[in-house]
Amino acid sequence: MRVRETPExxxxxxxxxxxxxxxxxxxxxxxxxxKGFGRVSIEEVCEAAGFSxxxxxxxxxxxxxxxxxxxxxxxxxIAAQVADALAQDGPDLDVPASVDRVTEVLLLDVDWxxxxxxxxxxAARDPAVAQALLDHRGRLREAVADRLSRARGHTELxxxxxxADGAARAVVAAYDGVTTQLLLDRDVDAARGWLKQxxxxxxxxxxxVPTRKP
Amino acid sequence: MRVRETPExxxxxxxxxxxxxxxxxxxxxxxxxxKGFGRVSIEEVCEAAGFSxxxxxxxxxxxxxxxxxxxxxxxxxIAAQVADALAQDGPDLDVPASVDRVTEVLLLDVDWxxxxxxxxxxAARDPAVAQALLDHRGRLREAVADRLSRARGHTELxxxxxxADGAARAVVAAYDGVTTQLLLDRDVDAARGWLKQxxxxxxxxxxxVPTRKP
DNA sequence: CGCTTCGGATACGTCAATGTATCGGATACG
DNA sequence: CGTATCCGATACATTGACGTATCCGAAGCG
Numbered sequence: 001m002r003v004r005e006t007p008e009x010x011x012x013x014x015x016x017x018x019x020x021x022x023x024x025x026x027x028x029x030x031x032x033x034x035k036g037f038g039r040v041s042i043e044e045v046c047e048a049a050g051f052s053x054x055x056x057x058x059x060x061x062x063x064x065x066x067x068x069x070x071x072x073x074x075x076x077x078i079a080a081q082v083a084d085a086l087a088q089d090g091p092d093l094d095v096p097a098s099v100d101r102v103t104e105v106l107l108l109d110v111d112w113x114x115x116x117x118x119x120x121x122x123a124a125r126d127p128a129v130a131q132a133l134l135d136h137r138g139r140l141r142e143a144v145a146d147r148l149s150r151a152r153g154h155t156e157l158x159x160x161x162x163x164a165d166g167a168a169r170a171v172v173a174a175y176d177g178v179t180t181q182l183l184l185d186r187d188v189d190a191a192r193g194w195l196k197q198x199x200x201x202x203x204x205x206x207x208x209v210p211t212r213k214p
Numbered sequence: 215m216r217v218r219e220t221p222e223x224x225x226x227x228x229x230x231x232x233x234x235x236x237x238x239x240x241x242x243x244x245x246x247x248x249k250g251f252g253r254v255s256i257e258e259v260c261e262a263a264g265f266s267x268x269x270x271x272x273x274x275x276x277x278x279x280x281x282x283x284x285x286x287x288x289x290x291x292i293a294a295q296v297a298d299a300l301a302q303d304g305p306d307l308d309v310p311a312s313v314d315r316v317t318e319v320l321l322l323d324v325d326w327x328x329x330x331x332x333x334x335x336x337a338a339r340d341p342a343v344a345q346a347l348l349d350h351r352g353r354l355r356e357a358v359a360d361r362l363s364r365a366r367g368h369t370e371l372x373x374x375x376x377x378a379d380g381a382a383r384a385v386v387a388a389y390d391g392v393t394t395q396l397l398l399d400r401d402v403d404a405a406r407g408w409l410k411q412x413x414x415x416x417x418x419x420x421x422x423v424p425t426r427k428p
Numbered sequence: 429c430g431c432t433t434c435g436g437a438t439a440c441g442t443c444a445a446t447g448t449a450t451c452g453g454a455t456a457c458g
Numbered sequence: 459c460g461t462a463t464c465c466g467a468t469a470c471a472t473t474g475a476c477g478t479a480t481c482c483g484a485a486g487c488g
Binding site for chain 1: 248249250251252253328331332334335336337338339344347348351374375376380383384386387388389390391392393394395397398399408411412414415416
C-alpha cells in the first residue's frame with residue numbers, strides 16, 4: 001500500500017469540492033460579520049452554508065484554518081481592486097481623483113471591515129497569522145508607494161513623512177484609523193469624506209487649500 | 215419582607231467585595247490580553263484571580279459585563295493620563311513636547327491596546343457598547359481639541375482638517391492607525407516614532423520643516 | 429462578644445460544541 | 459453503463475463550560 005506523501009497537495013480537487021469549499025467560505029463570511037469570529041461555532045457556519053459538519057471537516061481542520069483561508073481570499077481581491085484603482089490614471093497622478101477611487105474601494109463594505117478587524121485581533125496573538133496580515137498590508141502599501149513615487153515632481157510630498165514609502169505608510173495608517181471610527185458609528189459616507197480629507201492633508205503640502213499669506 | 219428595590223444600587227459594598235472585584239478585573243485583563251476575549255472562559259478568569267466561579271457570579275452576571283467594567287476602568291485611567299500630559303504645558307502649546315508626552319502615554323502598554331482592540335470588535339456589534347467606546351473616544355478628542363484651540367495663533371493648523379475639532383479627529387485617527395500596525399509588529403519604539411511623525415505632519419503645516427518660499 | 433448578614437466555595441445538573449468513525453449516494457472515468 | 463473513488467451525512471462518545479442551589483466561614487454591627 002502506497003503511503004500518500006504530502007497529503008495537502010496530493011488530494012485531487014474535484015468540482016464538487018471547490019463548490020462546497022466556496023459555499024462554506026461565503027457562509028463563514030456572513031456569519032463572522034454578523035456575530036464575530038469569537039462567537040461563531042463550526043456548526044453555525046455549516047448551517048448557514050446548508051451543510052452538515054461532515055462537509056466542514058472534510059475541507060478544513062479547524063475554524064482558524066477556515067478563517068485564514070477566508071481572509072486570504074478576500075484580501076487578495078481587495079488588493080487587486082486597489083491596484084486597479086491606482087492604475088486608472090495615466091502617467092500623471094491626479095491626487096484627488098485617485099484618492100476618491102481608492103477610498104471608494106477601501107470603505108465599500110462594512111462587513112469586510114468587521115471581519116478584517118476580527119482577523120487583526122486574531123493575528124495579534126499568532127505570529128504566523130500576523131505575518132500573513134503584514135504581507136497583505138505590505139502589498140497595499142507598496143502599490144501606493146509605487147504610484148506616489150512614479151508621480152513625483154507633479155506633487156510635492158510633505159518632507160516629514162520621508163519619501164514615497166513613508167507617505168504610503170501614512171495612507172495605510174489613515175485608512176486604519178478611519179476604519180476604527182467607522183466600525184463604531186457605521187457612517188460610511190462620513191468615513192469616506194473623512195478619509196479623503198485626511199489623505200489630502202497628508203499627501204499635499206498645505207492640504208490642497210491655498211495657504212493664506214501671513 | 216421588604217422587597218429590595220433597584221438591586222444594583224441597593225447592594226452595600228463591603229471592603230471584601232471591592233477587593234475581589236478588583237482582583238477579578240486585574241486577572242481578566244491579563245487573561246484577555248494573553249488569549250483574547252473570545253477564547254477566554256469565566257473559569258479561566260477566576261483561576262487567574264485565585265477564586266472559584268462562585269466569586270465571579272457574585273460580582274458579575276456575564277463575561278461581557280466584566281469586560282465592559284474592565285474597559286471602563288482602564289479607559290478612564292488613560293483619559294486622565296492624557297489630560298495630564300496635555301495640561302503640562304503652560305498656556306503656550308509646545309507641539310513637539312506635547313506630542314511626545316501624549317505618544318508616551320497612548321503607546322505605553324501593548325496589552326492595553328490588545329484588550330482595547332478586542333473591545334472594539336466587541337463594540338462594533340453591540341450599539342450600547344459602541345456608545346460607551348464612542349464616549350471614551352469623544353473625551354479624548356475633546357481634550358485634544360481644547361488644547362489645540364487654546365493654543366491657536368501660535369501654531370496654524372492645516373485648513374483641510376477644518377479647525378481644532380477636525381484636527382483632534384485626525385489625531386485620534388492617527389493613533390488608531392498606528393495602533394493597528396503596532397499590534398502586528400509589536401515594535402513599540404517604531405510605533406512611537408511613527409506616531410510622532412504623523413502627528414507633526416498633521417498638526418503643523420509643512421510638517422515642522424520650514425516650507426520653502428515658492 | 430454574640431448575632432446577623434454577606435460572600436465566596438462546593439457540588440450538581442444541563443447543554444452545546446467538538447471530533448471521529450462509519451455509511452451511502454454522488455461523481456468521475458473508462 | 460458499470461465501477462471505483464470521493465465526499466458529505468449521520469450517529470455517537472466526550473468534554474468542558476455554564477448557571478444554580480446550597481453551605482460555611484468571615485466580616486460588619488450592636
